[in-house]
Amino acid sequence: MYGNDFAGPDAGADGGLLGQVEAAEAALRAAAHRGRVEGDPAALQDYFDAVIDADQKIEPRDWMPDAYRRGLVRQIAQHAHSEIIGMQPEGSWITRAPSLKRKAILLAKVQDEAGHGLYLYAAAETLGVTRAELVDMLLDGRQKYSSIFNYPTLTWADIGAIGWLVDGAAIVNQVPLCRCSYGPYARAMIRICKEESFHQRQGYEILHTLSHGTPEQHAMAQDAIDRWWYPSLAMFGPPDTDSTHSAQSMAWKIKRFSNDDLRQRFVDMCVQQAGVLGLRIPDPGLRWNSERQAHDFTSPDFDELMRVIKGDGPCNAERMAHRRQAHSDGAWVREAAAAYAAKQEEVVVV
Amino acid sequence: MTTVDYVLRLGDDALVTAQRLGAWYAAGPEMEEDVALANIALDQLGAARLLLTYAGELEGAGRDEDALAYQRGPADFRNCRLVEQPEPDFGTVIAKLLLLSAFQLPFYEALAGAGDERLAAIAGKTRKESAYHLDHSTLWTLRLGDGTDESHRRTQAAFDTLWPFVDGLFASSEGGPVDAAELRKTWTSTVEDILGRATLTVPTPVAEPTGERTHLVELLAEMQQLHRAHPGARW
Numbered sequence: 001m002y003g004n005d006f007a008g009p010d011a012g013a014d015g016g017l018l019g020q021v022e023a024a025e026a027a028l029r030a031a032a033h034r035g036r037v038e039g040d041p042a043a044l045q046d047y048f049d050a051v052i053d054a055d056q057k058i059e060p061r062d063w064m065p066d067a068y069r070r071g072l073v074r075q076i077a078q079h080a081h082s083e084i085i086g087m088q089p090e091g092s093w094i095t096r097a098p099s100l101k102r103k104a105i106l107l108a109k110v111q112d113e114a115g116h117g118l119y120l121y122a123a124a125e126t127l128g129v130t131r132a133e134l135v136d137m138l139l140d141g142r143q144k145y146s147s148i149f150n151y152p153t154l155t156w157a158d159i160g161a162i163g164w165l166v167d168g169a170a171i172v173n174q175v176p177l178c179r180c181s182y183g184p185y186a187r188a189m190i191r192i193c194k195e196e197s198f199h200q201r202q203g204y205e206i207l208h209t210l211s212h213g214t215p216e217q218h219a220m221a222q223d224a225i226d227r228w229w230y231p232s233l234a235m236f237g238p239p240d241t242d243s244t245h246s247a248q249s250m251a252w253k254i255k256r257f258s259n260d261d262l263r264q265r266f267v268d269m270c271v272q273q274a275g276v277l278g279l280r281i282p283d284p285g286l287r288w289n290s291e292r293q294a295h296d297f298t299s300p301d302f303d304e305l306m307r308v309i310k311g312d313g314p315c316n317a318e319r320m321a322h323r324r325q326a327h328s329d330g331a332w333v334r335e336a337a338a339a340y341a342a343k344q345e346e347v348v349v350v
Numbered sequence: 351m352t353t354v355d356y357v358l359r360l361g362d363d364a365l366v367t368a369q370r371l372g373a374w375y376a377a378g379p380e381m382e383e384d385v386a387l388a389n390i391a392l393d394q395l396g397a398a399r400l401l402l403t404y405a406g407e408l409e410g411a412g413r414d415e416d417a418l419a420y421q422r423g424p425a426d427f428r429n430c431r432l433v434e435q436p437e438p439d440f441g442t443v444i445a446k447l448l449l450l451s452a453f454q455l456p457f458y459e460a461l462a463g464a465g466d467e468r469l470a471a472i473a474g475k476t477r478k479e480s481a482y483h484l485d486h487s488t489l490w491t492l493r494l495g496d497g498t499d500e501s502h503r504r505t506q507a508a509f510d511t512l513w514p515f516v517d518g519l520f521a522s523s524e525g526g527p528v529d530a531a532e533l534r535k536t537w538t539s540t541v542e543d544i545l546g547r548a549t550l551t552v553p554t555p556v557a558e559p560t561g562e563r564t565h566l567v568e569l570l571a572e573m574q575q576l577h578r579a580h581p582g583a584r585w
Contacts (some may be wrong), residue, residue, distance in 0.1 A: 084381065091375030098577045098585040099416050100365075100399050103372065104392060110375050111388035118381050156576055156585075214583050322376065330379025332504065333440050336497025343496065 017175045021193045024178035028187055031057035052253055057183035060126040068252055071245065072182050073127050074143070075254065077134045080120035081145035084138075085319050087113045089153045090162060098156055105202055106159060112195045119191060123184040139324055147305060148235050150313030157210055157217075157224035163203010164277075165225070165232040165270070171196050172266045173236065176256035185254075204273065211278045218278075225274075226282045234300040236263040242302070267297045352466045353525030354409045355428060358418070361401030362429035365419060366566070367450060368395035369573055370437055379440055386486060390447065393479040400472045420577040424566045430518035431558065434566040435511075441501070444490040445508035451483035452540045453519045456533050464527035488544050495548025506550050513553035 039047070044063035051058055058064055091110045097103035121131040137143040148166055153159065174196065177189040210221035237243055237259040249255035257265075267286075274281050285298040307313065371391035378384040402415040413421075433450060437443045458480050461473035494505040519537070523530040545552050577585075 084376070087376040087384070094372040094375055095369060095572050096576050098420075098580070098583075100395065100402075100419055102585055103368075104395050104399070107368075107372060107375075107388055107392050107395065111385055111392070114376075114381050114384040114388065118385070121381075209584060213585075214580060216580060217583055326377045326379075329377070330383075330440065332498070332500050333379035333383075333494070336501030337493045338497075339501075340493040340497045 017171060018194065018197055020175050021178050021190055024186060025190050027055075027179065028057060028183060028190070031059070031183060052181055055179075055253070056181075057186065058181055059183045067248070068254075069127050071249065071252075072185065072254065073124055073129055073134075075245075075249075076120055076124040076127075076185055076188075077129075077137065077143050078145060080117050080124060080134065081138045081143060082149065083113045083117035083120060085145040085149045085323060088319055088322055089149055089151070089315070090159055093153060093156060093159050096156070097159075102206070109163075109199050109202065112199070116188075116192045116195070119188040123188040126184045135327070139320075139327060141311075141320070144309065145319075146235060147308040147313060148231055149319060150308050150316045151228070151231050152315050154227075155220050155224060157207065157220040158228070160203045160206030160210060160221060161224035161228040163199050163201075164207055164273070165203075165228045166235070167196050167200040167203060168270065169232045169235045169266050171200055172262050172269065176262075177254075179253075179256060181253040204277070207277050207279065221277075222279055225279050229282050230300040230304075233263055233266070233297075234302070234305040236260070236266065238302055238305070239299070264294055267295050271295055352408065352469065352527065354405050356523055356526035357401055357405040357408060357469070359428040359430075359523060361398050361405055361418070362427050363433050363450070363454075364394045364401060365398035366427070366429045366433045366569065368392075368398060369569055370433065370446075371443070374437070374443065383440075387443070390479075390483055390486065393476070393483070397472065397476045397479070400475075404468055404472070416577070420574045424563055424570055427566060427570070429566075430515065430521065431563065431566075432512060432515035432518055434563065434569055435515060436565055439504060439508070441494055441504040441508040442511070444487050444494060445505060445512055447483055448487035448491050448544065449509075449512060449516055449519070449541065451480050451487055452537050452544075453530075453533065455480040455484050456536045457528060457530060460528040460533070466527050469527065484540075491544055491548045491550070495545070495550040502549065505548070509545070509550060510553045514556040514558050517555075517558050 045065070048058065048062070048064060048068075051062070058068075087110050090106060090113075094103060094106050094110065097106050121134060124134060125131060134143065138145065148169075153162070171193060174189055174193055178186055178193055180186045180189070207221050207225075210217040212218075240246065240258045240260045243259050246255060246258060250258070270281065271286070283298045285296060287296050288294075289296045308316070311317075368391045371387050371394065374384075374387045374391075376384060378387055398419075399415050402418045406413040406415065406418055432446065435442075435446065437446065455477060458473040458477035461469050462477055464470060491505065494501040496502070520531050520534045542552050
């Protein structure tokens with residue numbers, strides 16, 4: 001939401017999740033006052049386990065198992081890459097936004113995404129890798145980004161759908177990460193979740209305006225929901241039965257809820273909001289199940305998800321080509337900055 | 351009494367600048383620069399919105415910021431030609447921003463203390479942003495001009511290409527409290543000092559090319575396409 005000129009869904013389109021973000025922030029502040037522990041490997045492992053068991057934070061100074069470190073680097077880097085690649089599908093509408101207010105909101109949003117990428121790379125760097133190494137791994141395909149950004153943005157309504165559904169799914173995924181056991185990641189996620197919540201409300205407001213606008217605008221909004229619904233459900237990852245990293249991640253309290261639990265939470269959140277929007281969720285199997293006290297829904301096509309992750313989505317090649325182009329176009333600028341900095345140092349030494 | 355054209359000229363400079371910078375999403379040489387360019391685009395867009403809104407009120411024909419941004423054709427845009435020039439590389443982005451902000455800063459500073467209260471209030475805000483734009487473009491001009499042989503060559507070429515359009519910044523602007531033509535001396539001394547420190551050569555003056563404003567036509571076609579496809583719609 002931008003300014004106070006829109007009466008949106010009360011308690012936030014995020015379903016009050018910001019309260020959880022604040023609680024996580026308080027826990028982090030407390031953790032920051034802990035000291036470093038030294039000792040033999042067994043003692044270090046015991047200490048690590050005790051910290052995790054007590055729901056406290058592991059900090060960069062602490063010993064941690066190699067697999068914990070590697071898993072975090074993989075997850076944080078993938079998240080950072082997603083923010084950076086995620087600038088593209090929306091950014092392409094900055095020059096075409098239909099009003100100056102929308103243009104300003106979208107510019108600010110894409111700018112936030114660059115900022116999220118920066119915090120996340122910085123969090124990953126506390127684990128002993130450099131941003132340049134991680135960027136190289138993105139560019140040569142050794143590391144992935146979220147498959148959702150391999151879908152195209154065909155109309156302006158897609159900007160609304162990305163905000164409402166994609167950012168909405170991201171928030172449901174990410175709010176639990178504010179309490180994850182690795183301090184720097186948890187802290188980065190707190191700031192990111194606060195901003196994502198704005199993004200989701202902005203998307204919701206775009207769709208609300210379109211849905212209650214002209215018949216063409218309404219149709220544009222519905223078409224966007226039709227295309228983004230299942231890819232958004234797929235953002236929670238494969239079903240729990242097929243998820244390769246989940247069990248260990250849960251034990252280490254990096255991940256707090258299973259893919260299927262989070263997907264269910266997202267569906268339940270969207271149903272009520274879709275009603276207010278006056279838009280239809282494109283699932284004939286969607287109905288309230290009073291026994292489960294949750295909605296039954298049709299699962300996304302996980303074979304499609306796997307195809308897109310493996311590189312065969314509608315825009316994989318385009319997204320990577322854009323990123324590589326920007327990186328290589330900027331090489332002469334980075335070289336100039338380094339050369340200039342070196343000259344300044346020489347001046348100081350002389 | 352301030353005229354509509356006077357305010358439109360300022361607003362259109364800012365809007366066209368924002369539109370060009372807005373195309374640089376996810377294309378900067380560093381992520382920090384993606385953040386910075388978006389920030390500068392937002393500043394220019396914010397100024398444009400305030401100025402176009404004021405121009406619409408002065409005109410008194412019921413046109414708001416969007417009517418002025420989206421429903422005027424290229425012939426009615428009052429911006430100087432410098433801002434509509436394409437930005438094929440980062441050197442051009444920086445060169446253009448330096449030339450523009452070295453003008454906008456003293457212009458807004460003068461406007462902030464001049465007779466039109468509404469413009470003074472807008473300029474009171476925008477001059478702080480212009481100071482940052484000038485600082486940012488100065489630092490990059492130094493790095494690029496005095497960086498590597500390639501960066502020096504590219505940046506000199508960018509200033510050479512844009513130089514014929516600097517006269518447009520100072521086209522006499524009657525109808526408002528500050529005349530742009532009077533700021534040329536300040537601008538020249540700022541820009542010459544920075545180019546000198548960056549080991550770049552101040553280009554030889556060249557007359558502004560005449561001819562159709564094809565860059566502006568294309569820029570507006572992209573910007574206005576969606577808005578114009580849905581007459582009367584709210585967004």
